[in-house]
Amino acid sequence: MTAMTSSARPLLNRRLAEFGTTIFAEMSALAVRTGAINLGQGFPDTDGPEEVREAAVRALRDGRGNQYPPGPGIPELRTAVAAHQQRRYGLSVDPDTEVLVTAGATEAIAAAMLALVEPGDEVIALEPYYDSYAACVAMAGGTRVPVTLRPHEGRFRLDLDELRDAVTDRTRLLLINTPHNPTGTVLTREELAAIAELAVERDLLVVTDEVYEHLVFDDAEHIPLATFPGMRDRTVTISSAGKTFSFTGWKVGWITASPALITAVRSAKQFLTYVSAGPFQYAIAEALALPESYFEDLRADMLTKRDVLAAGLEDAGLTVHRPSGTYFITADIRPLGETDGIAFCRALPERTGVVAVPTAVFYDHRELGAPFVRFAFCKKKPVLEEAARRLKAAGTR
Numbered sequence: 430m431t432a433m434t435s436s437a438r439p440l441l442n443r444r445l446a447e448f449g450t451t452i453f454a455e456m457s458a459l460a461v462r463t464g465a466i467n468l469g470q471g472f473p474d475t476d477g478p479e480e481v482r483e484a485a486v487r488a489l490r491d492g493r494g495n496q497y498p499p500g501p502g503i504p505e506l507r508t509a510v511a512a513h514q515q516r517r518y519g520l521s522v523d524p525d526t527e528v529l530v531t532a533g534a535t536e537a538i539a540a541a542m543l544a545l546v547e548p549g550d551e552v553i554a555l556e557p558y559y560d561s562y563a564a565c566v567a568m569a570g571g572t573r574v575p576v577t578l579r580p581h582e583g584r585f586r587l588d589l590d591e592l593r594d595a596v597t598d599r600t601r602l603l604l605i606n607t608p609h610n611p612t613g614t615v616l617t618r619e620e621l622a623a624i625a626e627l628a629v630e631r632d633l634l635v636v637t638d639e640v641y642e643h644l645v646f647d648d649a650e651h652i653p654l655a656t657f658p659g660m661r662d663r664t665v666t667i668s669s670a671g672k673t674f675s676f677t678g679w680k681v682g683w684i685t686a687s688p689a690l691i692t693a694v695r696s697a698k699q700f701l702t703y704v705s706a707g708p709f710q711y712a713i714a715e716a717l718a719l720p721e722s723y724f725e726d727l728r729a730d731m732l733t734k735r736d737v738l739a740a741g742l743e744d745a746g747l748t749v750h751r752p753s754g755t756y757f758i759t760a761d762i763r764p765l766g767e768t769d770g771i772a773f774c775r776a777l778p779e780r781t782g783v784v785a786v787p788t789a790v791f792y793d794h795r796e797l798g799a800p801f802v803r804f805a806f807c808k809k810k811p812v813l814e815e816a817a818r819r820l821k822a823a824g825t826r
């Protein structure tokens with residue numbers, strides 16, 4: 430940032446000074462310039478179900494949602510979200526007072542931070558973290574306190590003692606993400622129970638980002654934090670249609686929480702976008718009511734893709750931490766004799782024709798994330814196979 434006003438003050442608000450261009454923009458530009466396969470940014474290369482697209486077209490044509498929808502979201506979508514929470518997790522949510530539709534999970538996170546965090550408050554988040562968390566905590570004037578997930582027996586694991594030790598008198602909330610981007614960790618029942626106990630004991634709010642709730646593999650199970658004792662009224666649960674229905678461009682997300690928390694978050698949200706995605710809200714209401722087979726097929730398809738990419742990365746000589754959830758694999762580049770993921774990812778497109786993202790950018794403790802690189806596997810199988818072939822052909826072993 431070089432542009433200055435006459436008073437030589439930087440144009441960008443100092444709270445945001447550390448947040449320049451995101452790594453995704455840099456890596457996607459590299460992908461375009463080099464013609465590389467972009468496994469950096471996490472968007473599917475296949476659109477979601479035809480009937481859901483048709484539902485959006487119908488809504489547009491019928492004039493549903495073409496003008497401002499209601500502030501909390503259209504009743505049909507709020508009802509569908511509540512029905513989903515009930516059917517899937519046994520959580521009773523009142524569609525009128527306990528659901529808020531947002532412009533993707535991104536706005537939900539921003540509104541939650543702006544509503545609940547004040548300058549001086551500390552927000553504990555699991556490191557490495559999704560990049561908008563740090564920016565949103567900063568915009569709210571809060572201080573982020575990272576608790577690092579560390580690789581242990583093939584999985585990035587939360588150290589519960591470290592989490593407990595991170596809580597201070599200034600801690601306002603725990604910002605949890607499960608299934609976790611970028612590590613692919615799905616927090617276990619025991620870990621979630623310990624987080625819940627801590628939140629109750631220290632009277633903390635919890636914001637939990639569960640956008641990958643339907644992408645869990647093997648024996649892993651997604652359990653919403655709000656289902657644990659004492660959590661119902663202190664938890665803001667965030668999800669979104671982007672990942673579950675492969676419509677990341679529609680930006681339909683939602684929050685479920687107690688009426689008091691919804692009211693607080695809505696106070697911030699109404700001055701961000703007020704409302705968004707009118708016709709798409711109708712389509713996602715229909716999507717949430719798709720039969721169980723849709724969700725099973727999504728998971729099975731993603732599992733196959735995970736295994737194709739994981740095998741390819743292993744074949745190319747990287748150590749793979751096989752994810753139990755999300756559509757990302759975090760791989761360790763040290764077996765290739767490399768230690769700096771940022772340099773590795775900058776060179777990778779020219780060297781191999783594949784783009785990945787260095788996980789270090791999601792850490793405050795950059796040194797802990799240095800050897801890790803994230804690859805997205807929400808791409809067509811032949812694309813993943815070709816990426817694997819290129820990585821191997823680049824010849825590191």
Ligand SMILES: Cc1ncc(COP(=O)(O)O)c(C=O)c1O
Pocket residue numbers: 471532533534535536559606610638640668669670671677680681682
């Ligand atoms: C953990 C996590 N939270 C939130 C989001 C943003 O979701 P949306 O596209 O619905 O705003 C993403 C997208 O990558 C994500 O990975």
